[in-house]
Amino acid sequence: MRGLSVGYVVRRVGMFLFTIWASATLMFFIPRLAPGDPVQAMITRITSQAGYVEGSGRLVAAWRARFGLDDPLPVQYLHYLKSMATFDFGYSLAQFPAEVGTMIGRALPWTVGLLVIATALSFLAGSVIGALMAWRGTPSLLRVFLPVSLTFTAIPFYILGIVLIYVFVFTLRLFPISGGYRGDLTPGLSLAFVNSVVQHGTLPALSIVLASMGFWALGMRGMMVTVAGEDYLTLARAKGLRPLDILFRYEIRNAILPQVTALVLGIGGIVGGTVLVEYLFGYPGMGALLYQAISTTDYTVMQGIVFILILTTVTAVLIIDLVYPLLDPRISYERR
Amino acid sequence: MDPTAVTQIQERADQPTEATDPAGRRPTSPWRNRKLLAGAGMVVGVLILTLAGRLLWDTTLARAASSPLNLPPFWLPGGSFAHPLGTENSGRDMLALLVVGGPTTLQVGLVVGVTSMLVGTVLGFAAGYRGGVVDTVIRTLSDTALTIPTLAILVVISAYVRQMDVTTMALIVALFAWAGPTRLIRAQVLSMREQGYVRMARLTALPTRHIMFGEMMPNLLPYLAASFIGATSGGILAAVGLEALGLGPQRIPTLGMTVSNAISGSAILRGMWWWWGFPTLVLMVIFIGLFLLAIGLDEVANPRLRGAKA
Numbered sequence: 208m209r210g211l212s213v214g215y216v217v218r219r220v221g222m223f224l225f226t227i228w229a230s231a232t233l234m235f236f237i238p239r240l241a242p243g244d245p246v247q248a249m250i251t252r253i254t255s256q257a258g259y260v261e262g263s264g265r266l267v268a269a270w271r272a273r274f275g276l277d278d279p280l281p282v283q284y285l286h287y288l289k290s291m292a293t294f295d296f297g298y299s300l301a302q303f304p305a306e307v308g309t310m311i312g313r314a315l316p317w318t319v320g321l322l323v324i325a326t327a328l329s330f331l332a333g334s335v336i337g338a339l340m341a342w343r344g345t346p347s348l349l350r351v352f353l354p355v356s357l358t359f360t361a362i363p364f365y366i367l368g369i370v371l372i373y374v375f376v377f378t379l380r381l382f383p384i385s386g387g388y389r390g391d392l393t394p395g396l397s398l399a400f401v402n403s404v405v406q407h408g409t410l411p412a413l414s415i416v417l418a419s420m421g422f423w424a425l426g427m428r429g430m431m432v433t434v435a436g437e438d439y440l441t442l443a444r445a446k447g448l449r450p451l452d453i454l455f456r457y458e459i460r461n462a463i464l465p466q467v468t469a470l471v472l473g474i475g476g477i478v479g480g481t482v483l484v485e486y487l488f489g490y491p492g493m494g495a496l497l498y499q500a501i502s503t504t505d506y507t508v509m510q511g512i513v514f515i516l517i518l519t520t521v522t523a524v525l526i527i528d529l530v531y532p533l534l535d536p537r538i539s540y541e542r543r
Numbered sequence: 544m545d546p547t548a549v550t551q552i553q554e555r556a557d558q559p560t561e562a563t564d565p566a567g568r569r570p571t572s573p574w575r576n577r578k579l580l581a582g583a584g585m586v587v588g589v590l591i592l593t594l595a596g597r598l599l600w601d602t603t604l605a606r607a608a609s610s611p612l613n614l615p616p617f618w619l620p621g622g623s624f625a626h627p628l629g630t631e632n633s634g635r636d637m638l639a640l641l642v643v644g645g646p647t648t649l650q651v652g653l654v655v656g657v658t659s660m661l662v663g664t665v666l667g668f669a670a671g672y673r674g675g676v677v678d679t680v681i682r683t684l685s686d687t688a689l690t691i692p693t694l695a696i697l698v699v700i701s702a703y704v705r706q707m708d709v710t711t712m713a714l715i716v717a718l719f720a721w722a723g724p725t726r727l728i729r730a731q732v733l734s735m736r737e738q739g740y741v742r743m744a745r746l747t748a749l750p751t752r753h754i755m756f757g758e759m760m761p762n763l764l765p766y767l768a769a770s771f772i773g774a775t776s777g778g779i780l781a782a783v784g785l786e787a788l789g790l791g792p793q794r795i796p797t798l799g800m801t802v803s804n805a806i807s808g809s810a811i812l813r814g815m816w817w818w819w820g821f822p823t824l825v826l827m828v829i830f831i832g833l834f835l836l837a838i839g840l841d842e843v844a845n846p847r848l849r850g851a852k853a
Contacts, residue, residue, distance in 0.1 A: 226687045230696060238703050361834030363780050365787065366823055369802065372811050373819075384812065425838075429845075472689055479694030483784050487806060497695075501702060501788055509702060513695040524690045 216529065223525045230517045231291050234510055235284060296511035300504070307511040310496060315515065317387055318492035321408060322481050325415035326474070333420035334466060337427025338459050341435065344450050353424075360421025364480035368414035368487045375410060382410050385489030411488045419477060426469045430462035437461075467531050471524050478520050579839025585832030586649070589825060593645030596638070604636035605643045605796045616817050629817040632808050635796065637821055644798040645825055647709055648779055652833075654713035655720050655778025660771045662717075663724025668755055670725070671732025681725065688722035694784050701790040708792050716781045723777065724770035731766050735759055765844035769837060776833035783826060798822040 290296070296307035339345045340353050359367060376384045388394065388403040434440070435458070443453050485494025493512050500508035604610055604626075614630040615622045616637075622629060628637035670681040700715050701707065735741060736759075744754045785791050786799025787806075805811070805819035 222683065222686065225683065226691060229687055230691055233696060234699055237700050358831065361776075361831040362827055363783065363830065365784075366802070366826055366830075369806070369811065369819055369823055373816065377811055377814070475690050475692040478692035479781075479784065482692075482694060483787060486788065497698065498788055501698065501790060504702070506702070509699060513699050516695045517691050520692050521690060 215532070219525060219528050223521055226521050227518060228288075231288065231514060232284075234513065235287050238506070239280075291514060296514070297507050299500075299508050300506060302503075302505070302508075307507050310508060311493070311511055311515050314491060314493045314496045314512075315519075317490060318481065318485065318494065319519065321411055321415075321485070321490065321492060322478065324408075325412040325481070326419075326470075326477055328412070329416040329420040330423050330466070330470065332416065333423025334427045334459075334463055336420065337424035337429075338431055338454070338462065340424065341428045341431030342454055342458065343435075344454065357421035357424055359417045360419070360425070362418055363483070364414050364418045365483040365487045367418045368411065368484050371410050371414050371417075372487070383407055387491040407488075407490070411484050411490050414484055415477070415481060418480070419473075422473060423466060423469065426466055427462060430465055431458060434458050434462045464531075464534060467527060467534065471527050474523055474527075475520055478516055482516070574843060576839040576842055578835045579843065582832045582835030582837075582839055585828050586836065589645055589828055589832070590649055593642050593825075596642035597646070600638055600642050601636075602639050602643050604639035606635065608634040609639075610634045610636045613815065615815075628821055629815075631801075631804065631810070631815070631818045633804075635801075637817055640796050640801050641798075641821055641825055643796055644801060644822065645829075647792075647795055648782070648798050648826070648829065650709060651713045651716065651782045652775040652779040652829075654710065655717045655782075656771045656775030658714070658717040659720035659724050659774040659778070660767060662721040663728055663770055663774070664767065666721065666725045667728025668732055671729040672736060672751075672755065678729075682729070685722040685725045685729075688719050689726065693719040694781055697781055697785060698788060698790060701785050707790070709795060709797075712782055712785065712792060713778065716778045716785075720774045720778050720781075724774055727766055727770045727773075728763065731763055732759065735762060765840055769840040769844060772833055772837045772840060776830060776837070779826075779829065779833075798826055802826075 294308055296311070299305045299307055299310060302310075336353055336356055339349060345353075372384060375381045383389070383406060385407075387407050388400060389407075392400045392403055394400060440453065440457055443457050448457075481492075482494035482497055484490070485492045486498040489495055493516060497509065497512045499505070500512065610626055610630045612630060612634050613632055614626050616629045617624050617627045619629075626636050626638070628641070630636050631640075666681050666685070670678040696719065697715060700718070701712070704711060704715070741754060741758055744758045749757075782791065782797075783799035783802075786797045787803040789800075789803060791797050791800050799822075801822045802819055805815070805822075808815075808818070810816075810818040
């Protein structure tokens with residue numbers, strides 16, 4: 208395939224594996240660097256609850272086996288890597304006997320759905336705004352209006368979310384305040400359920416879109432300004448092509464590709480922001496689960512969530528990176 | 544989101560052509576940029592107001608149970624001048640919370656900004672100037688740190704820290720904040736290395752140290768400033784996120800913690816807008832100020848953008 212050399216794919220996949228390994232390793236050693244051996248403290252805490260938590264003996268045994276506390280550190284590390292690679296995150300500490308894998312499995316679709324829809328909308332809206340800001344044919348009324356949309360960029364997702372809740376939930380009473388769907392509905396493909404999901408998802412998505420679209424708009428404007436100086440545009444104008452044709456087929460088409468790089472760089476920040484937005488809106492995704500895990504000091508759930516969040520992000524970046532050379536044959540990855 | 548990323552993309556896009564295009568340059572000094580000045584004004588304003596507040600207002604009122612509960616601001620019925628911005632549900636005075644929380648937030652930003660800029664300069668120079676294996680290693684590490692959702696890892700780290708204070712939190716946040724500045728500075732050094740004056744300096748056998756600090760550093764200043772601002776605002780963003788999740792310093796009230804308390808105390812639905820509104824407002828002023836600073840610096844460093852009205 209054009210632009211996609213074997214060496215590049217191998218390098219990218221290697222980078223993908225390295226990132227996952229590095230973050231998993233970091234999460235293994237951080238608890239052990241902290242003073243007072245938290246793993247031991249965790250076990251002590253569970254053991255002290257043994258009197259009234261049914262089946263906690265099994266939990267302690269599972270933990271001992273999982274961390275192999277009597278094994279030397281390298282052996283423990285290998286065990287850990289193996290359990291991460293097989294998505295075996297063990298039991299939740301706070302909600303025993305729930306397994307971390309099941310809890311994450313329930314939450315992940317909500318997060319991925321919200322993220323994909325919100326990011327796609329914001330990327331689209333931002334790129335259009337950025338293109339219009341730099342285009343010479345933009346009506347002057349729009350020119351005054353567009354930069355206003357950028358003001359939100361500086362504001363973190365969830366701070367904007369608070370304002371949105373105040374305006375749309377408290378004052379106008381247009382949307383439900385929290386959750387992913389109405390409690391009395393059973394999840395399924397019924398019209399009422401889908402409608403409820405959309406209603407609950409609108410505000411969280413809106414806070415992500417409003418707060419991040421200015422980022423794409425700024426990048427797009429920068430690219431449009433750069434493209435504007437190119438000779439092929441002068442030629443296109445000299446040929447007498449229609450201005451709209453020039454805008455879409457020459458300017459936007461050339462300017463939008465580097466935006467994909469911005470997507471790769473920005474996606475980690477978007478995921479972090481989404482976590483906070485979910486916490487704010489009580490959205491039943493990874494963010495709310497993470498908050499719950501933090502407030503109950505549920506280390507296994509925390510570790511599992513963070514690992515899956517990183518895995519999801521890095522996978523998304525890998526896919527974008529592999530698709531990119533197909534979109535833009537000029538890209539030579541030798542320089543990256 | 545991190546404003547330096549924008550700079551990075553634009554600067555990357557500019558590399559193939561000459562960045563020293565004089566088109567659009569105005570006769571006045573580029574540093575007298577309106578956005579730059581407005582942004583600086585906002586950040587310095589918050590700093591001065593909150594520091595002055597420390598002298599004029601009793602900061603012990605920021606402790607729980609030091610004031611009556613749930614008072615509105617003074618201009619609403621029920622409010623009093625003893626607590627001009629009202630109080631929240633555990634008896635903390637809002638004005639005292641802002642006065643204590645504002646400088647703390649800026650302090651975290653400053654620590655993160657300075658550390659990551661220093662690390663970024665050293666690594667960026669090493670990668671861009673030396674190249675080779677050093678470059679590969681640094682680039683791989685910074686790419687890794689850039690793509691992963693750092694907030695997630697910060698959560699794990701913070702959850703294990705028993706005694707969190709402001710400096711510890713700032714240093715934890717700084718663990719991942721160096722990647723952006725490193726990439727930005729590396730790219731600049733890379734393009735600068737091949738420019739005439741640097742080649743000339745190398746031909747005249749000047750010591751590397753002199754080429755780096757005497758010849759290249761002055762030209763990097765706008766980029767250093769931009770990456771400082773970017774890291775600062777990214778650091779504050781991450782810190783506020785950690786505070787909101789309940790992982791921030793426990794002894795000192797912070798703006799993020801106040802907002803987080805307001806959310807869990809359902810202040811929004813109880814109509815207690817002053818509880819979440821004032822800290823949110825201060826945070827917004829700080830973020831918008833830093834954002835304007837970043838954009839202004841971008842226009843200083845990248846003359847092409849000055850022509851485009853925005």
